[in-house]
Structure formats: C-alpha cells, structure tokens
Amino acid sequence: MRRWAAKIRERLEELRGSDQLLLVLSLVIGALVGLVVVAFILLTGRLAARMYPAGGSGWRRVLVPVLGSLSTGYLLWRYFPFARGSGIPQTKFALFVNDGRISIRTVFGKFFCCSASLATGIALGREGPSVQVGAGIASVVARNLGLNARQVKALVPVGCAAALAAAFNTPIAAVLFSLEEIMGDLHASVLGSVVLSSATSWMVLHLVLGDDPLFHVPGYQLVHPAEFGVYAVLGIIGGLGSVAFVKLLLGLRAWFLRQAKSTVWAQPIAGGAAVGIMGFFVPEVMGVGYNNVDKVLNGNAVLKMVVIFAVLKIIATAVCYASGNAGGIFGPALFIGAMMGASVGSVAHTLFPHYTAGPGAYALVGMGTAFAGIVRTPLTSVIMIFEVTRDYNIIVPLMISNLIAFFISYRLQHEPIYEALAHQDGVHLPTAQSRAGDERIQVRQAMRAAPPVLHPDEEIGMALNQVRDGLFDAWPVAGKEGLWGMVKSADLERAAATVPHETLAKMLGSQDPGAPPDAEQLPHVHPDHSLSLALERMGATGLNALPVVSRGNVRELMGIVLLGDILGAYGLGKPGTGKIDAEEVDKE
Amino acid sequence: MLPSATGGQFLRTLSLVALAIAVTFAVDTFLAKMEQSETRVEAARLYAQGRQLLAQGRYAEAADSLQDALTIQRNNRDYELALAQAQLGQGQLADAAATLDRLLTADSTNGPANLNMARVLVKQGKTSQAISYYHRAVYGSWPDDATGSRLNTRFELIDLLAQQNSKEELLGELLAVEDQFPHDLPTRLRMGQLFLQAGSASRAAVVFQQILKEHPENAAAYSGLGESEFAQADYRAAANDFSLVLRLNPQDHAAARLDLCERVLALDPTRRGLDPAERFRRSHALLEMTLNAVQPCSSSELVDQARKALDAKVTSARRDARAEADLDLAEELWQARAPGCGVPPQDPLVLVLTRAAK
Known part of the structure; x- marks a missing residue:
C-alpha cells in the first residue's frame, strides 16, 4: 500500500513538471465545473418550484421577486460584490487584468445568490453566471495547485468552456464562445484544453441529466427561396431589437451607477419590483422562460402575445440587470430573439402561407439573430443554435439573419455589450480590435538586411576581432548548411579570454563539427510574425537581435530585427538605418 | 514555469478536487432524482387538468395544459395523444396531424393515435386515407379495454361509411362485427338500421324480427321491420307493420310511410286476388x-x-x-x-x- 502511494506520488510529481499538466487539469476542471453547473441548474429549478407552487396566488409573483432581489441584493452588496451582474465581464477582467484570479468567495456568492435570484423569477439567465463560476473554480484549483500566473490564466477559459457546455448543453459553441468572446482569439493556444474540458463537462451533464436537448424543435426547412427575404427582414428587426435592448440596459445601468453609493444594496429591488409587476399580468416574462421558448419553437405563437413577451422581456431584463441583480443576458437574449422571430414568422406566414414556414422556424432563427446582435459572437451563435436544436436545415437562413443583425448592431452600437459594461465600471479590457492592432505590426516592417555572417569554423578570437566595432550585440553564424545560430558579442568576449582557439560551432553547442545544432533550438522570427512575438522571443532568449528566417527553410537568413528597430516601429525611438522594404522581403 | 506549491499542497489540492467531484456528483444525483419525481408529479397534474378541460370541451385551455405537461415530460405518449385530441377539438387539424404523426412514427400500431389520425383526416375531407387509419386502429394495440375500443372504432368507421353511403364497405364492416355487437336494444336497433342502409334489407328484417321476439311492443323495431319489408317491395307486410307502429306510437312518422304503402297497394295491378x-x-x-x-x-x-x-x-x-x-x-x-x-x-x-x- 505504501509502495503504491509512493508510486502515485512520484507520478504526480512527474506530472507537476510536465507539459501535460494543463491537459490533465482540463479534464479534472471539466468534470468538476460540469457537476457544479448541473447542481446550479437543478438547485435553481427546485428552488423556483418551491417559490411558485402550482396554483399559487398572483400576488406571489409580485412579492417573491421583490423579496428575492432585496435579500440577494443585500448579500451581493455586503459579502459578494464581484458576483453581481452577468459574470462575463468579471471573468474577462480576471483573465486580462487580474492574472486569472477569481476568489472562492465570488464563486460561492455567484452560485448561491444567482440561484436564489433566478429562482425568485428575476428575468435574467443562468449561463453568464455559470461561466464565472466555472472560471472561478478553474482559477481556485489552479492557484491552490501552485501554478504560475500564465498557467492560471490558461485554465480560466477552460473553466468557462466547461461551464457553458453544461449550462447550454452545447459543447462546440462553448469552445467557440470561450475563444471568440472570453479570449477574443479563435487561434488561442489553449484550444486543446478548452475542447477537452468542454467535452468532459458535456459528458458529465449527460451522465447526470441524460441526453435531452435544451429545446425540442420540429424539423424546419426552407419552404421557398423567397423566404430568404423574410429571414433578412428578421435580421434587420433582430438587429434593431438587439440595439434597443443593449442601449436600454446600458442607459439604465448608467443611471443606477449615478445614484448614491448608499443605495447600491437596495437597487436590485427595482428589478424585482419591475419583473413582479409585469409578471403579475404576464407570468411568461419571469425567470429564464425556456419553457415558453420551447412552446414558440414548436409553433405555438399568437402574434399579439409574442410581441408583448418580446417587449416586456427587453424591459424586464434591462431593469433587472442594470439594477445589479445577479444573472446573465444569454437566456434573455434567446427568449427575446425567439419572440421577435415568432412575431416576424407569424406575420409572414399569415401573408404568404404557401411561401413561408411557420412561426416556429422564425423563432429558431430569431434566437440566433438576437444572440448575434446582443452578444456579438456571430460564429458562436450559429453553432449554438445548431447544437441547441440539432437542426441543420435552418443553418443558411440563420447565417444570413445573424450577419445582418450583427452588422446593424455593430453600426448602431459600436461598443459590444460586455466591453461597454466594463467601461461603465472603469475597466478597459483589451478589445479584439486592439489585440488585432498589436498583431497588425509585423517583423517585416522593422527588419533590416542581414549583417555579415560569422562562419561556424571560425575561431572565437578571430570572430571577436571581426565584430568588435559592429553595431549589433549579437551576430548570426551561418555556414553552407545555412544559419547555425546567434552569438552575443559579450559571450564572444568572455570566451575569447579563456578559449580563443575554439570554433564558433563548438561554442554554439554543436556535437558534430560538420552539423549545425538542432533547428528547434534556433532563436528566430519570421517576417510575418508580430513585433510583440519578436519582443517575447527576445526576452526569452536574452538576445537584442533576432535573425529573420524563411518559413520555407528555417536556416535561410532573410534579415535581422533589432530591439531598437522594434521600439522605433512602435514610435518609441528612431529606427535605425538599413531597414528592408517589406515588398522586397515579399519578393524574396 | 514549474509549480511553486509544495508537493504536499499539490497532492492535497488534487485530493480535495477529487472529493469535491465525488460530493458534487452525489448532490447532483440527489437533485436530479428530486427533480425527476417533482416534475413527473407536476406533469401528471397538468395532464389531469388537461383531460378534465378536454372532457368539458374547453379545448384551447386543455391544449395549453397538455402542452405544458408535455414540455415537462417529453415523449410521454399519453400526453401527446391528449394534446392531439385537444388540437383536433380546437380545429387545429395540421397541428393535430403533426402531433399524431410523431406518435405514429414512434409506434405505428398505436390504436388511439391511429383512431385520432383517422378523425383528423375525416375533418380534412380525406376519407379514403381516414378509412385506412380506422382499419389500423382496429387492428392496432390499445392500452386498456382493447375489445371495447376496437368495437367502438368499428362503429365510428361504420358511421363514416354510412354517411359516405359506401354500401358495400359498410356491409363488409357490419358483417365483420355482427357477432360482436352488444345485445342491448339501442345497439340492435341501430344495427338493423345500418343493415338497411347497407342495402341488406333481409338481414335488417332478421335483426328487427329478433328484437320483436323479445320486445313485441317496440314501435321502432316495427318501423324498422316495415322499412325492411318496404325495401324488399313487400308493401302489404310493410303497411301492416307501419299500422302497428302507429297503434303503438300515434305520433310516429310511419303515417306517411303507411300512406305510401296503401297507395302502392291500391295501384299495383300484379297484386294477388284481384278480379x-x-x-x-x-x-x-x-x-x-x-x-x-x-x-x-x-x-x-x-x-x-x-x-x-x-x-x-x-x-x-x-x-x-x-x-x-x-x-x-x-x-x-x-x-x-x-x-x-x-x-x-x-x-x-x-x-x-x-x-x-x-
């Protein structure tokens, strides 16, 4: 037994130091987050069933949300200030500003306050909070395992993906959302870990709750090519509706933020009262409302009612969120979209019954449209609707409608909702555009012609004489095989004092005098690399000059990039002379 | 890049995570079971409410309740069937057909679903397809009282065929269930009328005569027998029976039939015994x-x-x-x-x- 324990300990110690640690942790976090999110969903559902027993009086629908928002509002203000709102901006804040730190207190606060809040009928969603809970669990586990900041940050999107996969039952969309919205980079290096955790979480969800999609939708398809026009109209209406929702929410939130700090604990009551009064007359406005979405998706849509549902939900969600209740806007976005879609579909089907599908098909597309318009993640929204409904036939109309809504939303509300919410809190998160801007400046814009190269067979002393008066503090060493590596002037000076007759090849660590060192160890950049990457590599290698090599042959030296030239490209200094024109590099 | 925590802390955290996974799994299982049982009860309540509304003819409200029940407990065939009935009652024929179609895709031998699909098709005017669904319902599986349900289905089909005046098919259906007809008086009277409608006056006469053996004072049976004899051109016997009907029930419409018989008898040159x-x-x-x-x-x-x-x-x-x-x-x-x-x-x-x- 002891031997076994020792073996396990030994293995774990090996694992701690290995690259596979993140992958293993992705599986573990995926399972844990999946289970926690399932508990969150189930607990919220059971609490809601007790708050609103069958045949309960209408007054209950007014009192429960008011009391719920009062109690959770106080708890959030007093104990869990970082658990207010959706959870997405908070997660991004933790990721980009706080080294991936989310406290265990925030995780507990989000879990219980949000569960209570949603159970009382507050018109917000459970997915955003799940994402923060998932990210928080990943952060807490990673930090307690003693991982460094980079590893903690790498595991935050892993937790997000696991949470969303379990909350929405959409593993692929969860991966995309984590990359598209949370990371803002679809090519992020954590892709493998994110996929693993999402899949694990989804498996856990199925293990506990079985294989049941979030919505059951009959097979819809395009009835007539002319229907594309109607879907385009839906895209326009969805886009305008999304903008109206976002502007109303941001406007109300700005108003609440201007109120006295002493009222913060009581502000959520405004949301509870608003949803309570609306819910007294129209109970469908309360809570997440997925049951009603399911009905509409199955074609049970009365035009007047779905229009009322859409309008009231926009108001209710905006007030609930802006006043500081805990809950997200994913679910409401789907609800609003489904109702807007059903409205458009009902009108179209009444006017052109032979050329259009029923309102259910439009409700389905409307869900994705509103999601693309409000959350601004068009790719995620298309995949998510596909996964939620498992209906492939509606994908093309969905794409058309989504892109129109996205475009309108982008034009009329330039700032995406999560960035705007962070701005209101005085937090300036890096946007996708700003990150893309950094990436836009490439090595080719700062590189210069390669200096004379040193030969690997050259003796250190001779080489030092050759470079003594040079401008650079590191020099390329190249033979007939191509680039061997870089030697620093300082290293040459040190080596010349002790072993002046040794060759540069030996200094570069070549075992065989005729063969250059392994190409994997060659410090380099490519012309299309970003300058930020070049800076990172300079930092990692300790070189102020990096060889720029061809992508086709890593030993083919194309030029050299200097630290001073990079700073010059950013406007921090004067770039040196001898810079190569980017077009010339392209020609080469 | 190596973790900064000690090996002990690393292992402790991993152990805690494993424990958390186990505890959360247990909590999830408990909550999932609780949810399952509670939602099942809620769905059953909504279903019972829907059935009640259905029985009261409040189809729209019934459909709402049943839809809610079905949203909670999807793929429950009883709920789907009741919903289809509510949709049929509301006149939402396409919706009812879609609901039934789902049911029949899952189980094509479902007797009640086939019966309701037949009713939908009748309302849509697709009689020949409806007849085929009636037959499937007759030979399909029924959850309880299969014999009674099948017989009732046949009666419904017989009524449809009678309405359509499809004499041959009607007679075929009548002969198929002749022995299974209940022996109560209204059913036997109806059966006699149906034989008459199917063009089998002799079988109708037999049925009415049997009734009269047990109920000699039954005006309806005499009326039916009179019609059977009239259909067989036995106007004298028919007139006799119509007279008896009028004696038993002076308000009966048999007076017109008797008058017709007497006019025929008065005109008929082939009658025996004429000079x-x-x-x-x-x-x-x-x-x-x-x-x-x-x-x-x-x-x-x-x-x-x-x-x-x-x-x-x-x-x-x-x-x-x-x-x-x-x-x-x-x-x-x-x-x-x-x-x-x-x-x-x-x-x-x-x-x-x-x-x-x-």
Whole structure:
C-alpha cells in the first residue's frame, strides 16, 4: 500500500513538471465545473418550484421577486460584490487584468445568490453566471495547485468552456464562445484544453441529466427561396431589437451607477419590483422562460402575445440587470430573439402561407439573430443554435439573419455589450480590435538586411576581432548548411579570454563539427510574425537581435530585427538605418 | 514555469478536487432524482387538468395544459395523444396531424393515435386515407379495454361509411362485427338500421324480427321491420307493420310511410286476388300515369302506342290480355324514358313499376 502511494506520488510529481499538466487539469476542471453547473441548474429549478407552487396566488409573483432581489441584493452588496451582474465581464477582467484570479468567495456568492435570484423569477439567465463560476473554480484549483500566473490564466477559459457546455448543453459553441468572446482569439493556444474540458463537462451533464436537448424543435426547412427575404427582414428587426435592448440596459445601468453609493444594496429591488409587476399580468416574462421558448419553437405563437413577451422581456431584463441583480443576458437574449422571430414568422406566414414556414422556424432563427446582435459572437451563435436544436436545415437562413443583425448592431452600437459594461465600471479590457492592432505590426516592417555572417569554423578570437566595432550585440553564424545560430558579442568576449582557439560551432553547442545544432533550438522570427512575438522571443532568449528566417527553410537568413528597430516601429525611438522594404522581403 | 506549491499542497489540492467531484456528483444525483419525481408529479397534474378541460370541451385551455405537461415530460405518449385530441377539438387539424404523426412514427400500431389520425383526416375531407387509419386502429394495440375500443372504432368507421353511403364497405364492416355487437336494444336497433342502409334489407328484417321476439311492443323495431319489408317491395307486410307502429306510437312518422304503402297497394295491378276488371282498371290507370309522367321525354312512337292502347275499347273477354299488355307497355315506356325524366323514386308509380319489373 505504501509502495503504491509512493508510486502515485512520484507520478504526480512527474506530472507537476510536465507539459501535460494543463491537459490533465482540463479534464479534472471539466468534470468538476460540469457537476457544479448541473447542481446550479437543478438547485435553481427546485428552488423556483418551491417559490411558485402550482396554483399559487398572483400576488406571489409580485412579492417573491421583490423579496428575492432585496435579500440577494443585500448579500451581493455586503459579502459578494464581484458576483453581481452577468459574470462575463468579471471573468474577462480576471483573465486580462487580474492574472486569472477569481476568489472562492465570488464563486460561492455567484452560485448561491444567482440561484436564489433566478429562482425568485428575476428575468435574467443562468449561463453568464455559470461561466464565472466555472472560471472561478478553474482559477481556485489552479492557484491552490501552485501554478504560475500564465498557467492560471490558461485554465480560466477552460473553466468557462466547461461551464457553458453544461449550462447550454452545447459543447462546440462553448469552445467557440470561450475563444471568440472570453479570449477574443479563435487561434488561442489553449484550444486543446478548452475542447477537452468542454467535452468532459458535456459528458458529465449527460451522465447526470441524460441526453435531452435544451429545446425540442420540429424539423424546419426552407419552404421557398423567397423566404430568404423574410429571414433578412428578421435580421434587420433582430438587429434593431438587439440595439434597443443593449442601449436600454446600458442607459439604465448608467443611471443606477449615478445614484448614491448608499443605495447600491437596495437597487436590485427595482428589478424585482419591475419583473413582479409585469409578471403579475404576464407570468411568461419571469425567470429564464425556456419553457415558453420551447412552446414558440414548436409553433405555438399568437402574434399579439409574442410581441408583448418580446417587449416586456427587453424591459424586464434591462431593469433587472442594470439594477445589479445577479444573472446573465444569454437566456434573455434567446427568449427575446425567439419572440421577435415568432412575431416576424407569424406575420409572414399569415401573408404568404404557401411561401413561408411557420412561426416556429422564425423563432429558431430569431434566437440566433438576437444572440448575434446582443452578444456579438456571430460564429458562436450559429453553432449554438445548431447544437441547441440539432437542426441543420435552418443553418443558411440563420447565417444570413445573424450577419445582418450583427452588422446593424455593430453600426448602431459600436461598443459590444460586455466591453461597454466594463467601461461603465472603469475597466478597459483589451478589445479584439486592439489585440488585432498589436498583431497588425509585423517583423517585416522593422527588419533590416542581414549583417555579415560569422562562419561556424571560425575561431572565437578571430570572430571577436571581426565584430568588435559592429553595431549589433549579437551576430548570426551561418555556414553552407545555412544559419547555425546567434552569438552575443559579450559571450564572444568572455570566451575569447579563456578559449580563443575554439570554433564558433563548438561554442554554439554543436556535437558534430560538420552539423549545425538542432533547428528547434534556433532563436528566430519570421517576417510575418508580430513585433510583440519578436519582443517575447527576445526576452526569452536574452538576445537584442533576432535573425529573420524563411518559413520555407528555417536556416535561410532573410534579415535581422533589432530591439531598437522594434521600439522605433512602435514610435518609441528612431529606427535605425538599413531597414528592408517589406515588398522586397515579399519578393524574396 | 514549474509549480511553486509544495508537493504536499499539490497532492492535497488534487485530493480535495477529487472529493469535491465525488460530493458534487452525489448532490447532483440527489437533485436530479428530486427533480425527476417533482416534475413527473407536476406533469401528471397538468395532464389531469388537461383531460378534465378536454372532457368539458374547453379545448384551447386543455391544449395549453397538455402542452405544458408535455414540455415537462417529453415523449410521454399519453400526453401527446391528449394534446392531439385537444388540437383536433380546437380545429387545429395540421397541428393535430403533426402531433399524431410523431406518435405514429414512434409506434405505428398505436390504436388511439391511429383512431385520432383517422378523425383528423375525416375533418380534412380525406376519407379514403381516414378509412385506412380506422382499419389500423382496429387492428392496432390499445392500452386498456382493447375489445371495447376496437368495437367502438368499428362503429365510428361504420358511421363514416354510412354517411359516405359506401354500401358495400359498410356491409363488409357490419358483417365483420355482427357477432360482436352488444345485445342491448339501442345497439340492435341501430344495427338493423345500418343493415338497411347497407342495402341488406333481409338481414335488417332478421335483426328487427329478433328484437320483436323479445320486445313485441317496440314501435321502432316495427318501423324498422316495415322499412325492411318496404325495401324488399313487400308493401302489404310493410303497411301492416307501419299500422302497428302507429297503434303503438300515434305520433310516429310511419303515417306517411303507411300512406305510401296503401297507395302502392291500391295501384299495383300484379297484386294477388284481384278480379279481372279491377286488374284491368289498375293496369290501365298505371299506363295512363306512366304516359303522363314520361310523355315529354319518351319516343313519340311509344307515346302514340300508349295513347292508342288507352283509347281502345276493350271487351270483358279481353280484359286479362289487355291488362297484361298495358302493364308491359307501361314498363316499356318507363324503361325507354330519358335519364332523369319522370317522377321521384318514392312515388307509388315508380315503386309499382319496379316491383312489376322484378
């Protein structure tokens, strides 16, 4: 037994130091987050069933949300200030500003306050909070395992993906959302870990709750090519509706933020009262409302009612969120979209019954449209609707409608909702555009012609004489095989004092005098690399000059990039002379 | 890049995570079971409420309740079936058909689903498809009281066939269930009427006679028997039965039928026991009535021939032969008339000529 324990300990110690640690942790976090999110969903559902027993009086629908928002509002203000709102901006804040730190207190606060809040009928969603809970669990586990900041940050999107996969039952969309919205980079290096955790979480969800999609939708398809026009109209209406929702929410939130700090604990009551009064007359406005979405998706849509549902939900969600209740806007976005879609579909089907599908098909597309318009993640929204409904036939109309809504939303509300919410809190998160801007400046814009190269067979002393008066503090060493590596002037000076007759090849660590060192160890950049990457590599290698090599042959030296030239490209200094024109590099 | 925590802390954290996974799994399982049982109860409540509303004919409300029940407990066939019934009651035929289609895709032998699909198709005017679904319902599986349900389905089909006046199919269905008919009086009376409608007057007569053996004072049975005999051109027996009906129930509509029978009997020259003079008089009158009825739509040659026969003077010795000739000529005139020409089918003239032709 002891031997076994020792073996396990030994293995774990090996694992701690290995690259596979993140992958293993992705599986573990995926399972844990999946289970926690399932508990969150189930607990919220059971609490809601007790708050609103069958045949309960209408007054209950007014009192429960008011009391719920009062109690959770106080708890959030007093104990869990970082658990207010959706959870997405908070997660991004933790990721980009706080080294991936989310406290265990925030995780507990989000879990219980949000569960209570949603159970009382507050018109917000459970997915955003799940994402923060998932990210928080990943952060807490990673930090307690003693991982460094980079590893903690790498595991935050892993937790997000696991949470969303379990909350929405959409593993692929969860991966995309984590990359598209949370990371803002679809090519992020954590892709493998994110996929693993999402899949694990989804498996856990199925293990506990079985294989049941979030919505059951009959097979819809395009009835007539002319229907594309109607879907385009839906895209326009969805886009305008999304903008109206976002502007109303941001406007109300700005108003609440201007109120006295002493009222913060009581502000959520405004949301509870608003949803309570609306819910007294129209109970469908309360809570997440997925049951009603399911009905509409199955074609049970009365035009007047779905229009009322859409309008009231926009108001209710905006007030609930802006006043500081805990809950997200994913679910409401789907609800609003489904109702807007059903409205458009009902009108179209009444006017052109032979050329259009029923309102259910439009409700389905409307869900994705509103999601693309409000959350601004068009790719995620298309995949998510596909996964939620498992209906492939509606994908093309969905794409058309989504892109129109996205475009309108982008034009009329330039700032995406999560960035705007962070701005209101005085937090300036890096946007996708700003990150893309950094990436836009490439090595080719700062590189210069390669200096004379040193030969690997050259003796250190001779080489030092050759470079003594040079401008650079590191020099390329190249033979007939191509680039061997870089030697620093300082290293040459040190080596010349002790072993002046040794060759540069030996200094570069070549075992065989005729063969250059392994190409994997060659410090380099490519012309299309970003300058930020070049800076990172300079930092990692300790070189102020990096060889720029061809992508086709890593030993083919194309030029050299200097630290001073990079700073010059950013406007921090004067770039040196001898810079190569980017077009010339392209020609080469 | 290596973790900064000690090995012990690393292992402790991993152990805690494993423990958290185990505890959360147990909590999830508990909550999931609780949810399952609670939602099942809620769904059953909504279903019961929906059934109640359905029975009260409040179809829209019933559909709402049943839809809610179905949203909670998807794929429950009882809920889906009840929802289809509510949609059918509301007149939402396409929705009902879609709901039933889902049910039948899952189980094509579902008797109640097939029956309801048949009802939907009947309302959509697709009778031939409906008949096929009725047959599937008859041979399908039923959750309880399969025999009674199948018989009721057959009755419904029989009613449809009777409405459609599909005599052969109706008779086929009646013969298939003849032995299974319940022996209560209303059902047997109905069965007799249906045989009559299916064109099997002799079987109908047997049914009514059996009823009369047990219920000799039953006016409806006498009326049915009278109609059966009337259909078999036994006007005397029919008149007798209609008289009995009127004796038992003076308000019955049998008076008109009795009057018709008496008019037929008074006109019929083929009746037994007539003396030659009376027989000739009736044949002569029949020819005259036939000529008046078909004159505008018959060939002039036959019309002239009939006129001549009517104008001819007949000696008492030739009355028998003339009576026969007049009857033949009347039949010939009737047969030769243009289609649709003449008098209504229930006119005594038509009945007598039909009987004479037989």
